[in-house]
Amino acid sequence: MAQIFPKWANGAPKRILIGAIVFLNAAVFGVWYFFSPEFTDVGYAPEQPVPFSHKVHVGQLGMDCQYCHTQVAESKHANIPATQTCMNCHSQIRTDAETLEPVRQSWETGEPIEWVRVHMLPDYAYFNHAAHVNVGVGCESCHGRIDRMEVVYQAEPLSMGWCLDCHREPEKHVRPVSEVTTMGYVADNQLELGLELVAKHNINAPTYCQGCHY
Amino acid sequence: MSKTYEYVPEPALVKGNHNFNSITELITDINIRPTPKLWYVAFGFANLLLLALLGSIGYLIWEGTGIWGLNAPVGWGWAIINFVWWVGIGHAGTLISAILFLFRQNWRTAINRFAEAMTIFAVMCAGIFPAIHVGRIWVIYWVFPIPNQMAMWPNFNSPLLWDVFAVSTYFTVSLLFWYVGLVPDLATVRDRIKSKVGKVLYGTFALGWRGSNRHWWNYEKSYMILAGLATPLVLSVHTIVSFDFAVSIIPGWHTTIFPPYFVAGAVFSGFAMVLTLMIVCRKIYGLEDIMTDDHIEKMNIIILVTGTMVGFAYLMEFFIAWYSGVEYEKAIFILRATGPYAWAYWIMITCNVLSPQFFWSKKLRRNVAFTFIISIVVNIGMWFERFVITVTSLSTDFLPSSWGYYSPTFWDVITYVGTFGLFFTFFLLFLRFLPMVAVAELKAVLPQADPHNYDEETGEYKEPEVTVPEPTTTQESA
Numbered sequence: 241m242a243q244i245f246p247k248w249a250n251g252a253p254k255r256i257l258i259g260a261i262v263f264l265n266a267a268v269f270g271v272w273y274f275f276s277p278e279f280t281d282v283g284y285a286p287e288q289p290v291p292f293s294h295k296v297h298v299g300q301l302g303m304d305c306q307y308c309h310t311q312v313a314e315s316k317h318a319n320i321p322a323t324q325t326c327m328n329c330h331s332q333i334r335t336d337a338e339t340l341e342p343v344r345q346s347w348e349t350g351e352p353i354e355w356v357r358v359h360m361l362p363d364y365a366y367f368n369h370a371a372h373v374n375v376g377v378g379c380e381s382c383h384g385r386i387d388r389m390e391v392v393y394q395a396e397p398l399s400m401g402w403c404l405d406c407h408r409e410p411e412k413h414v415r416p417v418s419e420v421t422t423m424g425y426v427a428d429n430q431l432e433l434g435l436e437l438v439a440k441h442n443i444n445a446p447t448y449c450q451g452c453h454y
Numbered sequence: 455m456s457k458t459y460e461y462v463p464e465p466a467l468v469k470g471n472h473n474f475n476s477i478t479e480l481i482t483d484i485n486i487r488p489t490p491k492l493w494y495v496a497f498g499f500a501n502l503l504l505l506a507l508l509g510s511i512g513y514l515i516w517e518g519t520g521i522w523g524l525n526a527p528v529g530w531g532w533a534i535i536n537f538v539w540w541v542g543i544g545h546a547g548t549l550i551s552a553i554l555f556l557f558r559q560n561w562r563t564a565i566n567r568f569a570e571a572m573t574i575f576a577v578m579c580a581g582i583f584p585a586i587h588v589g590r591i592w593v594i595y596w597v598f599p600i601p602n603q604m605a606m607w608p609n610f611n612s613p614l615l616w617d618v619f620a621v622s623t624y625f626t627v628s629l630l631f632w633y634v635g636l637v638p639d640l641a642t643v644r645d646r647i648k649s650k651v652g653k654v655l656y657g658t659f660a661l662g663w664r665g666s667n668r669h670w671w672n673y674e675k676s677y678m679i680l681a682g683l684a685t686p687l688v689l690s691v692h693t694i695v696s697f698d699f700a701v702s703i704i705p706g707w708h709t710t711i712f713p714p715y716f717v718a719g720a721v722f723s724g725f726a727m728v729l730t731l732m733i734v735c736r737k738i739y740g741l742e743d744i745m746t747d748d749h750i751e752k753m754n755i756i757i758l759v760t761g762t763m764v765g766f767a768y769l770m771e772f773f774i775a776w777y778s779g780v781e782y783e784k785a786i787f788i789l790r791a792t793g794p795y796a797w798a799y800w801i802m803i804t805c806n807v808l809s810p811q812f813f814w815s816k817k818l819r820r821n822v823a824f825t826f827i828i829s830i831v832v833n834i835g836m837w838f839e840r841f842v843i844t845v846t847s848l849s850t851d852f853l854p855s856s857w858g859y860y861s862p863t864f865w866d867v868i869t870y871v872g873t874f875g876l877f878f879t880f881f882l883l884f885l886r887f888l889p890m891v892a893v894a895e896l897k898a899v900l901p902q903a904d905p906h907n908y909d910e911e912t913g914e915y916k917e918p919e920v921t922v923p924e925p926t927t928t929q930e931s932a
Contacts (some may be wrong), residue, residue: 244644276603323464401605 546724
């Protein structure tokens with residue numbers, strides 16, 4: 241009886257096995273890397289109606305975060321400043337700048353500026369800014385070095401696993417409340433200080449469903 | 455105790471004057487000769503039903519589970535009924551191929567391939583329902599314990615999660631078991647088929663089987679191991695399915711008899727399904743010599759045994775409900791027999807408890823037409839058993855303020871009917887392209903295969919002769 245398969249078929253099982261191993265590994269690591277918020281979300285920097293530069297306002301002019309985002313310490317929601325806040329200065333500074341045209345228009349017409357939101361949690365996760373800021377979670381910990389951002393981008397994945405990492409070990413991240421808005425804050429002895437702060441503020445970061453998802 | 459015992463010889467497993475060659479031709483010619491017209495008709499019809507299934511699933515995902523008749527208090531309806539029903543049907547396949555193998559029941563050889571194929575396709579039909587009955591099918595992968603960016607794991611306390619493991623393991627092991635058994639037969643078709651494409655395809659799946667001694671040695675070992683693994687699996691899978699109910703606190707569900715009772719029911723309905731299919735197939739494909747009336751009789755005896763076990767469980771449930779003194783438990787069983795779903799309950803009792811009792815009569819259990827009818831009746835009854843368990847317990851439970859009547863919608867029905875399309879599409883493909891009887895195993899049970907019965911000189915079958923050696927003195931014999 242004639243042979244059905246050519247001689248190279250002898251090597252086929254080995255090749256298929258190796259191919260399957262390579263493919264499965266590629267699939268696992270591909271999904272693990274490319275499908276994670278670390279890849280899909282971090283670095284998201286949409287174009288804004290006004291090219292607002294945090295680098296200029298915070299980095300160069302040294303404004304405190306809470307000048308504009310006034311409610312972070314009181315509210316669940318960290319507000320975007322109203323046009324009024326912009327016009328506090330820009331009614332007199334760079335009044336003819338072309339890039340500020342939408343701000344002036346908003347001021348004249350009363351129509352709000354349509355900023356594009358960068359940090360978007362789904363609506364079934366109830367994040368509370370005040371709860372974090374008042375126990376010493378720095379802006380930088382979640383939003384990155386805003387003072388160096390020409391355009392705001394998402395610096396951290398904001399995934400649930402990322403949230404839980406900190407909720408399980410808050411001492412690795414908390415800082416004195418007075419340093420919350422400090423950019424580039426580094427403690428000499430983070431763990432020791434962290435444990436002290438956790439005890440002082442009675443930090444009991446929730447890791448149960450009810451904590452965030454109600 | 456004066457009784458004379460008479461030796462009743464086992465009926466021959468293969469009727470007719472078959473030898474190795476005619477067995478091979480009888481079975482594998484089906485795969486080799488051109489496709490019969492009737493097959494295309496049946497396949498087209500099955501495809502239509504399959505399309506109906508896919509369409510109804512598509513609409514379900516698009517529109518939501520509200521298209522079904524489910525509501526509070528009955529949150530589980532046809533989807534779970536059909537799931538349990540299909541899984542139950544699948545269990546006979548493994549019982550025949552694994553448990554009967556462990557018990558050295560050679561009559562299984564005629565039907566094991568057939569029954570295993572049925573298992574696989576029935577489990578496929580069953581597996582659809584847990585996936586689609588959820589409200590959000592797109593996050594169904596959350597049931598798998600995969601490390602993820604949410605740092606979330608499934609809750610291993612839920613029998614619904616055990617279902618995922620049970621059914622997926624069951625499917626995998628059944629498929630492996632079936633495939634291992636197929637390898638020698640695929641090699642047979644490979645060697646007999648004329649077309650080039652056929653040779654390459656069957657040759658690929660035969661994995662280079664040459665039938666050497668070493669091949670057979672490994673084959674037998676792996677088959678034995680798989681049979682040994684599949685046996686506890688088949689018992690545990692339907693046990694886990696029964697846990698979906700038994701682990702809850704609902705009166706009528708919270709019962710410790712469920713695991714064995716569900717397994718008995720599964721074997722009961724599975725054997726009935728094998729019979730339904732087998733009686734039709736052996737007629738169409740002319741396999742009456744292999745799937746003989748003796749096989750049908752043996753299967754009917756198993757149906758009688760398991761049917762009686764199921765009947766015992768029904769009685770026991772009623773007895774315990776009365777014996778427990780729990781008013782909810784008593785109420786649910788009275789409601790089952792007399793309440794809004796009494797019609798379903800009495801259909802169940804008629805089909806499951808009464809109908810198999812006819813098989814006490816040897817004449818009836820050897821009657822093919824009668825068996826065919828009963829096999830269908832049994833499956834109707836077993837569908838109603840799951841209906842009664844699921845729906846009656848949910849619709850009338852602890853609080854009378856949350857009692858309700860459940861009726862299915864068009865989409866419940868069409869999804870169920872559609873699963874038959876899936877089943878028969880695959881089953882017809884199986885009948886067409888794979889040897890529907892395990893040729894290699896069947897040859898091993900032919901009288902010619904018994905080395906003690908084979909006359910080397912004439913090549914003819916000889917009656918086994920028992921010779922008693924003459925006692926000799928040690929001196930002379932040495």
